[in-house]
Each structure stands twice: as C-alpha cells, then as structure tokens.
Amino acid sequence: MATQMTSGQTETWTRNFWVGHQTEGRLTPSLPSGLVVLLAVWLGFAPFALHYRFPTINGAGDINDVMVALVVGVLAATRVVLPRGRVWPSVVNAVIGVWLIAAPFVLDYATSKTASATVNDVVAGVLLVILSGSAALMTHREHQAERAS
DSSP states (O other): OOOOOOHHHHHHHHHHSOOSGGGTTSOOTHHHHHHHHHHHHHHHHHHHHTTOOOSSTTOHHHHHHHHHHHHHHHHHHHHHHOTTSOSHHHHHHHHHHHHHHHHHHHTTOOSGGGHHHHHHHHHHHHHHHHHHHHHHHHHHHHHHHHHHO
C-alpha cells in the first residue's frame, strides 16, 4: 500500500536530503558517514575482540577507543540522518581521526606488547580521516552546487 507525502513532509524531506535529478548517480555524504558509523562500532568492540590486554587495569587504549567510538558514532549517525546539515560533525570526526593516529604514541601504548592496538588505531584513524573528510567535501560540493543554481 503506497502512502502519499503531504506538502510539509516533502519540504522536510528536501530540506534534510539531497533529492532529485541533480543528485542521481552521485554520492552524497550519507554513504561515507554510514561507513564511519560502522567504523565506530568496530572501534568500540576492538579492545575486546583483539584482546589488547594492557598491563594496567585502566588501559589507555581501551578507554580511548571506546570513548572515541561513542563520540564518532553519534556525530556520524547525525550526518547519516541529516546529510544536508552542517559540515562540522564530519570535520570534528576527521580531527578525531588524526587524534586516533597519534594516540598510541601520545598515550604511550605503542609497544610490541600492544601492536594490535597500535595498528588498529592507526588504520582506523586513517579511515576516519578519509571518510569524514570526503563527507565534508561532498557536503561542501553540494552546497556550492545549490548556490550556483
């Protein structure tokens, strides 16, 4: 059974999403942001899945990964739901990606005992920078196209 959209629903839809012939065949920021959500889920479970086994009870890598996963996941989910919104959540996620790359060295858990934590954080950080940066660039590109037309 098909439902019809009212005028108010259509306005809300087009205000929050890029729709229409001008976006067909083009990627929108929802795709890389959706992949960032999946990356955040992985990052939250990685300390347990990879058994980081930090020597202290308050392992810096464990806490860092879980906290980063929570923040990144919320910001990326916001971008998935409202891709036309502001660019800042993607920019913040890209900056957090840079932090994730540096964290093993800054928090001093980049040792041979914790190689899996270091590799995971660096790879996840690089992916976070690439995906969040591309979402921000896509949003900027779409806003530029709207202004031009």
